[in-house]
Structure formats: C-alpha cells, structure tokens
Amino acid sequence: MADITMKTIMRDGIWDNNVVFAQMLALCPLLAVTSTATNGLGMGIASLAVMVASSLVVSIMRDFITKEVRLPVFVLLIATIVTLVDMSMNAWMHEMHKVLGLFIPLIVTNCAILGRVESFASQQPVGKAVADGFFMGIGFTVALVAVGATREMLGSGTLFANAPLLLGNAFAFMELTLISDYGGFLLMILPPGAFIALGFILAGKRVIDAQLSSDDEDELTTISVPATDQNH
C-alpha cells in the first residue's frame, strides 16, 4: 500500500473503489439531493472541495494523531472545514452559495469523507492523500450526476435543468428538455426513485465489471467478484 501509484489512486477513485458504486458509502446525501443532475453536480463539487481539504489537513497531521482518538479528531477537522467552506462561499461566492447552500451542511454527514481520511489520508504522504481526495471526489460527483441524471430524465423529462444557476449563464446550453409536455413520473423524483435508480446503476456497474474480468481471464469460470474495498 505504501507504493500505491497515482494511476491506481485515479482508477480506484473513479471506478474500482468508487465511493458510491463500490464502497456503498455516502448514500444518505446521494439519495437526498439527486432529484436533478444539476443538484448532484453541485453537491459533488462541494464534497470534492471538502474531501481534498480534509485529506490535506489530516495527511499533514497524521504523525501527531494517535489511533485511539483519531475519530474525534477527524470529525472535528472535517466539521471545521465544512463550516469554513460554507462561510467563505456565502461571503465570496454568494450566487453559488444560494444554490448550493442547502447541501453544504449535509457534507458533514458524508461518511465517505471520514472513510477516506481514516483509510487513506491518515497513512499516506500529502501529495497522494490530496490526489486520493480529489479522485474520490470526482468519483462521487460522477455517481451523483449519474443517479441525478437518471432520475431527472425519467422523473421530469429534462436534463441539467437550472444548470445556469449553478455554473453561470455560460452553461445554459446544458439545460435540455428531452421530452416536452412530459407529465412527470413522480416516483422517480421522490426518495424511493433514488433507491430504484441507484439499484439499477449498481447492477449495471457489476455487469460491466463481470464483462471486463471475463475478458481478462477467459480460462477461469467467472463468478466475478466486483472490486471490493481494498482498504479494510
């Protein structure tokens, strides 16, 4: 584990050990905010910032933190970072905060951040810890956007609605109406829809993983075990 390469970190973060699709962490914020792809993207970006910052701080402090009290220390640091991100966005990125403001306190409850800090950043040098935080954040963002886009397309027939609110008017082209005069499919917008969409996406990931591993090892019978969390 000590000689983990950047490539592995990237692969792990985005696919093999994806926060949602492989580790099954952070499902609470995932299910709560992904009623549209834009909401998912916003939550993803905010979580990414917190993940990078908390990985950085914990990696710097890793030599002082003892095993026995590491959890309260991590929680304190993460909560502080989230609050600081919240305050500085409110002050200097006010328009964006108006859109994302609701999600930001939710990031504290994101166990994926604590999980990565615990299993990676507290044992790795600063560069790798930051890279891990970044790619885990990207992986989480991908998951949020995937679930959000699925629910939005099925639930309201649009894709990236209100994207200009989040990203500025330059991104107005992202706003698509796929089905005009679509009555809406309420179930997909409601929380149960999140579970259903997530279930299908998870199943899809496993099918792809099974395909990939059967391509790799044709001679073996493939009762494929998809990438599990290697850090436990």
Add this chain to the structure above:
Amino acid sequence: MSLSKTTITTPSYRQRIGYHGMLVGGTALLASALLVIGNTSTKDVIAQRHAEDVQQMLSEVVPPTLHDNDLLQDKFDLDGKEIYQARLENSVSAVAFQVAEPGYSGIITMIMAIDKDSKLLGVRVVSHTETPGLGDKMEAARSDWVYSFEGKQLSDDNQKQWAVKKDGGQFDQFTGATITPRAIVKAVKGGMQFFSENKQRLLSYDPGPESAISEAKMNG
C-alpha cells in the same frame, strides 16, 4: 497495513491518556480558532450580501415606478415587524414586509409587498431550507409558481380561496411537496390580514414640515 507500523514507531508518551486529551483538546482549540478567524473575516461580507439580497428582493416585489425613495432607508417598526414603505411624491404607494412560516424542514422567510389598494404586488422567498428539487420550486429562479400571488386580494368572501388546490383553494401545490406551498400560502394570507388590520398605520406617512409644504403646493 501501515497502521501497525505506526503503532510500533510511536513514542511512548503518545500512549498516555494525557496525550490523547491534549490532542483532542488541541484540535478543538485549533478548530475554534479557525472558525473564529473565518467568522470574523466573513461576517461583514455576509451581512453586506444579505442586505444586497433584501434590496434585490424589495426591487422585485416593489416596482421602481411605484417609489422614489430608498426602501432600505425608509423602514420602521410595527408590532415587531420591519416595514419598508414605498412612497411616490410623499404619499405612500405600497408597503413591503417579511413574513415567516415553518415549512417542511425549517422556517421559510418571505418578503411581500402590498399596494395602497390592498392588492398583493408580489412575494419572494428570502431564505428556506426545503428539500432541494422538491420543495424549492417556490424560488423565483426555479419556477414561476411564486408569481401566481401577484394581483391577488384578500376579502371576507374569498378567505377559502387562500389555500392550495388540494385544500380547495386557488394555488397550485408542487409535485411531491404540498407542505411547502401550504406554508407559503398561509404566511402570505397572514401578511394580507396583518395589512388589512393595520392599514391605517401602514399607509400613514408624516413628512417633515418642509415636504408638507411642497405637498400642499402640489395639491393646490
């Protein structure tokens, strides 16, 4: 895993209870210090931004053609409510004030403006913590639902109309969220009642002697 390695190389004083206490305490101190710095350096900017928000909201509910005074300047207190008075040539043309009501997951704060003929000029949500994607359709940026209040009036015989459609009223509810629009309609109705109960005081304006003269001149 390297965790066991770390434990072996850990200096002995780190095994003591005292070190653990110091570590957590020290981190808490560091966290508090960071938060204090963060708070003091953002407090004024945030207050400024919120004042701009209020100004922005006011300009959305009170059309600029209805007033020639500075709304943020000309405010007064009435029964604990801050009233923004819009005046045109020293006669009150409209008033704006905030109303609040608990929604699905917290207080929804709104600003509403009523003109001197008791007609609702408009409503905007100032702050809320409703579910993103479900209960946030009351934001003017997300849907035009909130415009359905414009021009509405409250009288003795249309009390029942002031409710969401599900409750037999005239306002749409949102897909998947009824509690939020219900709370907003209730708050706005409360604001309308507040206006009709205090109409005299809300619409009265006593200009200084100088402006009284100019008004007299104009009327003459």
